[in-house]
Amino acid sequence: MKYHxxxxxxxxLEARGELKRVSVEVDPYLEITEICDRTLRAGGPxxxxxxxxxxxxxxxxxxxxxxxxVAFGMGEESVEALREVGKLLAFLKEPDPxxxxxxxxxxxxxxxxxxSMGPKTRRSAPCQEVVLEGDAVDLDQLPIQHCWPGDVxxxxxxxxxxxxxxxxxxxxxxxxxxxxxxxxRLIMRWLSHRGGALxxxxxxxxxxxxPFPVAVALGADPATILGAVTPVPDTLSEYAFAGLLxxxxxxLVKCGHADLEVPASxxxxxxxxxxxxxxxPEGPYGDHTGYYNEVEQFPVFTVERLTHRRDPIYHSTxxxxxxxxxxxxxxxxxxxxxxxxxxxxxxxxxxxxxxxxCSYRMAVVTMKKQYPGHAKRV
Amino acid sequence: MGVWSFLRQxxxxxxxxxxxxxxxxxxxxxVIWAITTRMDPxxxxxxxxxxxxxxxxxxxxxxGWGPRWGSTPPTSGPARPPRVGRADRHGPxxxxxxRGALGRVRHRYRATRGxxxxxxxxxRLRFDTRAG
Numbered sequence: 001m002k003y004h005x006x007x008x009x010x011x012x013l014e015a016r017g018e019l020k021r022v023s024v025e026v027d028p029y030l031e032i033t034e035i036c037d038r039t040l041r042a043g044g045p046x047x048x049x050x051x052x053x054x055x056x057x058x059x060x061x062x063x064x065x066x067x068x069x070v071a072f073g074m075g076e077e078s079v080e081a082l083r084e085v086g087k088l089l090a091f092l093k094e095p096d097p098x099x100x101x102x103x104x105x106x107x108x109x110x111x112x113x114x115x116s117m118g119p120k121t122r123r124s125a126p127c128q129e130v131v132l133e134g135d136a137v138d139l140d141q142l143p144i145q146h147c148w149p150g151d152v153x154x155x156x157x158x159x160x161x162x163x164x165x166x167x168x169x170x171x172x173x174x175x176x177x178x179x180x181x182x183x184x185r186l187i188m189r190w191l192s193h194r195g196g197a198l199x200x201x202x203x204x205x206x207x208x209x210x211p212f213p214v215a216v217a218l219g220a221d222p223a224t225i226l227g228a229v230t231p232v233p234d235t236l237s238e239y240a241f242a243g244l245l246x247x248x249x250x251x252l253v254k255c256g257h258a259d260l261e262v263p264a265s266x267x268x269x270x271x272x273x274x275x276x277x278x279x280x281p282e283g284p285y286g287d288h289t290g291y292y293n294e295v296e297q298f299p300v301f302t303v304e305r306l307t308h309r310r311d312p313i314y315h316s317t318x319x320x321x322x323x324x325x326x327x328x329x330x331x332x333x334x335x336x337x338x339x340x341x342x343x344x345x346x347x348x349x350x351x352x353x354x355x356x357x358c359s360y361r362m363a364v365v366t367m368k369k370q371y372p373g374h375a376k377r378v
Numbered sequence: 379m380g381v382w383s384f385l386r387q388x389x390x391x392x393x394x395x396x397x398x399x400x401x402x403x404x405x406x407x408x409v410i411w412a413i414t415t416r417m418d419p420x421x422x423x424x425x426x427x428x429x430x431x432x433x434x435x436x437x438x439x440x441x442g443w444g445p446r447w448g449s450t451p452p453t454s455g456p457a458r459p460p461r462v463g464r465a466d467r468h469g470p471x472x473x474x475x476x477r478g479a480l481g482r483v484r485h486r487y488r489a490t491r492g493x494x495x496x497x498x499x500x501x502r503l504r505f506d507t508r509a510g
Contacts, residue, residue, distance in 0.1 A: 349399040350399075350402075350403045350404070351403070352403040352404045353391075354404075354406075357393070360388070360390045360391055361390065361391060361392050361393065362391065362392070362393040362394075362395070363388065363391045363393070363394045363395070364395045364397065364403040364404075364409055365394065365395065365396045365397065365403065366396075366397045366398065366399045366401050366402075366403045367396060367397075367398070367399060368398075368399050369398060369399075
């Protein structure tokens with residue numbers, strides 16, 4: 001099953017009993033986090049909060065709260081099938097030379113599939129059904145979650161941030177949390193080594209004193225969301241990878257302000273700029289380790305245009321001590337990593353990143369030891 | 379070494395435990411049993427020092443691996459951050475920005491290092507030890 005947009009996915013999950021609607025009023029201040037946390041720990045369904053205090057938009061939470069739902073989102077039926085996704089990535093990272101003509105012929109479909117998965121740009125798109133510009137932009141209309149008591153302000157969490165470096169044709173898709181500062185201002189918290197920050201740095205060097213265009217998509221189709229959290233090889237864009245998962249090209253639409261493209265089916269899109277020297281102290285926020293972060297300076301994203309589908313759904317999550325939704329994503333992605341590692345080190349039998357270790361701080365590897373000291377090579 | 383260098387995100391992995399293939403990597407009971415019965419800590423632990431990623435670890439707001447490894451208790455600094463969620467969590471007490479935080483972490487790092495009698499910025503445990 002492949003999903004064209006988030007609404008397809010919601011309908012499919014609901015039909016499987018994997019999504020529940022919550023019609024009683026809930027508060028985006030702490031309450032949604034509490035309900036999602038309890039549901040996730042119980043292995044429960046995705047939640048669509050239809051009546052959120054202070055906003056007319058529903059909130060979608062706990063979407064990828066079980067590895068099974070991550071597999072569904074990738075278009076697979078089971079968590080085990082995610083290894084197939086890993087095999088494909090392993091192959092793309094380092095294709096085996098064909099062993100003879102027959103093998104080359106057998107591999108042709110994979111290459112054909114990869115070649116045909118470039119994204120497609122549409123002229124109009126659902127995500128631009130409603131366009132709000134300038135003073136009409138009001139982030140207070142969005143049911144932005146305030147996740148933990150010690151958090152400094154509401155936080156945009158499931159934001160797919162689209163950037164492009166000055167020397168690149170490939171757009172970068174990354175997920176960076178964003179503190180709400182006001183009606184049209186968010187702090188873009190990208191750590192210095194991440195794609196968006198690198199694009200920004202290159203932009204500053206190439207165009208000193210000029211604003212840096214940014215687009216943020218909320219609530220894209222599941223393949224695009226998962227493409228953004230999967231470590232795809234540099235040669236493949238996240239959009240192309242999402243196309244591979246979906247089995248059909250990712251449909252994009254141009255933003256109004258810059259040469260950036262966002263998923264056409266996104267529920268909500270924020271377009272704007274990071275102006276030179278516009279920085280603000282970010283945090284503290286509770287993060288995936290279970291601690292509150294320190295306050296640090298990050299650039300401010302000024303939203304100048306907000307577009308959305310009719311009756312948009314706001315997609316949200318929270319991060320906290322594992323297990324949280326990112327930890328579940330980590331568990332599912334673990335299956336994707338195993339074939340990639342085994343391609344490099346065939347002696348590896350299993351590879352596991354325990355969610356309790358924040359999903360990446362500790363790795364447990366089992367292997368067939370073939371000679372003394374073999375383990376040290378791995 | 380392979381695991382660390384292969385995929386970018388594994389650079390953040392500060393513990394790598396390598397076990398024989400009769401152990402279920404996903405079962406803590408199995409893993410702890412194998413560690414305690416097959417490992418000689420002095421012989422089988424490989425420490426890697428001064429890897430660049432530690433600075434990123436500081437730069438990232440999840441500062442301070444030091445206190446969390448081993449038995450060094452979290453220092454009760456003046457600005458210990460509040461905890462997320464449940465009240466029984468222990469946190470490294472680093473807060474503030476820039477050099478201050480880095481200095482504190484370094485200080486604690488040295489303390490940990492002293493306590494262990496080993497110089498290391500990262501710990502890798504190796505279980506290479508099943509007979510033969």
